[in-house]
Amino acid sequence: MDVIADNLDSYLGGIAVTLWLSVLSFLLAVVIGVVVATFRVSPLRLLRTLGSVYVEVFFSLPLLVWALLFFFGLPKVGLTYPPFTSAVIVLGTFTGALVGEALRSGINTVPPGQGEAARAVGLRFWQVLSLVVLPQALRTMIGPLGSILLALVRNSAVAAIAMSVDDLMWRSDQLATSTAHPVEVLTGTFVAYLILTVPGTWLVNALARRYRFTR
Amino acid sequence: MKKRPMSLLSRLLVVMALATAAAACGSDSDTTSADTAATGGTEASTATSSGATTSSASGSESSEADEGSGDGPTVEPGTSVAAIRDKGKITIGVKYDVPLFGLKNPTTGDIEGFDIEIGKMITEAIFGDDSQVEFVEAVSKNREPFIQDGKVDLVISTYTINDARKEVVDFAGPYYVAGQDILVKADDDSIKGVDDLNGKKVCSVTGSTSLTNVQEQAPQADVSVVFDKYSLCVEALNDGRVQAVTTDNIILLGFVADSDGDLKIVDNPFTEEPYGIGLKKGDTELRDFVNDVLEQSYDDGSWKDAFDRTVGQSGQEAPTPPPVDRY
Numbered sequence: 001m002d003v004i005a006d007n008l009d010s011y012l013g014g015i016a017v018t019l020w021l022s023v024l025s026f027l028l029a030v031v032i033g034v035v036v037a038t039f040r041v042s043p044l045r046l047l048r049t050l051g052s053v054y055v056e057v058f059f060s061l062p063l064l065v066w067a068l069l070f071f072f073g074l075p076k077v078g079l080t081y082p083p084f085t086s087a088v089i090v091l092g093t094f095t096g097a098l099v100g101e102a103l104r105s106g107i108n109t110v111p112p113g114q115g116e117a118a119r120a121v122g123l124r125f126w127q128v129l130s131l132v133v134l135p136q137a138l139r140t141m142i143g144p145l146g147s148i149l150l151a152l153v154r155n156s157a158v159a160a161i162a163m164s165v166d167d168l169m170w171r172s173d174q175l176a177t178s179t180a181h182p183v184e185v186l187t188g189t190f191v192a193y194l195i196l197t198v199p200g201t202w203l204v205n206a207l208a209r210r211y212r213f214t215r
Numbered sequence: 216m217k218k219r220p221m222s223l224l225s226r227l228l229v230v231m232a233l234a235t236a237a238a239a240c241g242s243d244s245d246t247t248s249a250d251t252a253a254t255g256g257t258e259a260s261t262a263t264s265s266g267a268t269t270s271s272a273s274g275s276e277s278s279e280a281d282e283g284s285g286d287g288p289t290v291e292p293g294t295s296v297a298a299i300r301d302k303g304k305i306t307i308g309v310k311y312d313v314p315l316f317g318l319k320n321p322t323t324g325d326i327e328g329f330d331i332e333i334g335k336m337i338t339e340a341i342f343g344d345d346s347q348v349e350f351v352e353a354v355s356k357n358r359e360p361f362i363q364d365g366k367v368d369l370v371i372s373t374y375t376i377n378d379a380r381k382e383v384v385d386f387a388g389p390y391y392v393a394g395q396d397i398l399v400k401a402d403d404d405s406i407k408g409v410d411d412l413n414g415k416k417v418c419s420v421t422g423s424t425s426l427t428n429v430q431e432q433a434p435q436a437d438v439s440v441v442f443d444k445y446s447l448c449v450e451a452l453n454d455g456r457v458q459a460v461t462t463d464n465i466i467l468l469g470f471v472a473d474s475d476g477d478l479k480i481v482d483n484p485f486t487e488e489p490y491g492i493g494l495k496k497g498d499t500e501l502r503d504f505v506n507d508v509l510e511q512s513y514d515d516g517s518w519k520d521a522f523d524r525t526v527g528q529s530g531q532e533a534p535t536p537p538p539v540d541r542y
Contacts, residue, residue: 075454177422
């Protein structure tokens, strides 16, 4: 276990990068998710189709393939983003589809009467969504969104493999080979990911309890 | 009331996590002892079988000596080498993505390269022919666990002998000494040696000795771009994400050959990388045997033949083989 103690700095640095990467990607994912969900419940057929296509594509694409395609494919058409930016875009777009679906199912839990009533008092589609439906939907979505965020933290390891972002996984890979003690190093990595995700699980559960509807 | 089962559940989760972590920590020594027990078992059964059927055992040995070259190393009964022979196959960890040394042909599925030829040579010395060999992919970071856990008998995968690795595995060889060099775009004249890497972006493979060497010899080089495969580094070079890829010259040669003239090697090596054959620490019998096989192949010319068939295809002349290091 000396290997972990000796390289604690490396682990801490990795945790910081993984956390920062996850937070930025999640913010992007929420923005994309809101747009996708809005498209999917929109009265316009074209927008609904666009939303469905986006979700279908990212649901059927392995994250690693998307990451490699984005990172090594785009430079071929003249677009070269630095590794960290690429990772945020890749993770954000991928997770955006998941967020979009979670939002849509959340929207569907709001009784149709609420939307009908809102329209009856003259609110437009966007107002119905942002003032009446989404605030109610959000409360039921804390759990699902939390799970997506935690999945994102774990998925972010792909950024190290495909795009060489120096996150937790990257540091772990480096140490594993340079110290010739990969099993010990990976055990440390495992614990570090637990440190990142387990308190997150507690937080999400606490929030979900606090904001749940008491019907 | 509501809170209780929740916090109990989370406590359970932590306990489980810790238990798993502890199991993972302990697994190293556990598997080793289990393996030793297993090896002991095979050795014991070898001893009994050779004791019971002495004539057939000695018969097979003499026939082997007849068909093989007379002065080659022989498998002594009761040794770890005999245990491999009695197991009926030898498992060797090799690279699947290093041209000239260990490359899995995606169309035919064949694994080709100098490391593979060395592996076949050792198999032939143990079994009399090379059909009992099983090659598995060993990427840089799983080589030590593969050896320690007995998943492979040998690792022959452009595996540089160094002190950190010697602490956990033993090495036969070296069977080749490479030197670290630099791969750049063909039209790049700004990089002529390792010093020129200062201030440049350089790609190498995660955790490799190549990376450490660059950090030591060109401290201002930006080595933040690393992948677990050289092929991705070469892609990054093609895309202009990095200005250079650095690793052992012999690995780079393969990529130059595949680049249609887009890439070139600086040809100014700045390290010596002795490639060894990794095996379980403390297995002196196997190590001596492999060293004997290597020396034999140096003498009878089969080492040079293997080199010419593989690395030689890139235009590289076969060098004088390095003396094996029986440390």
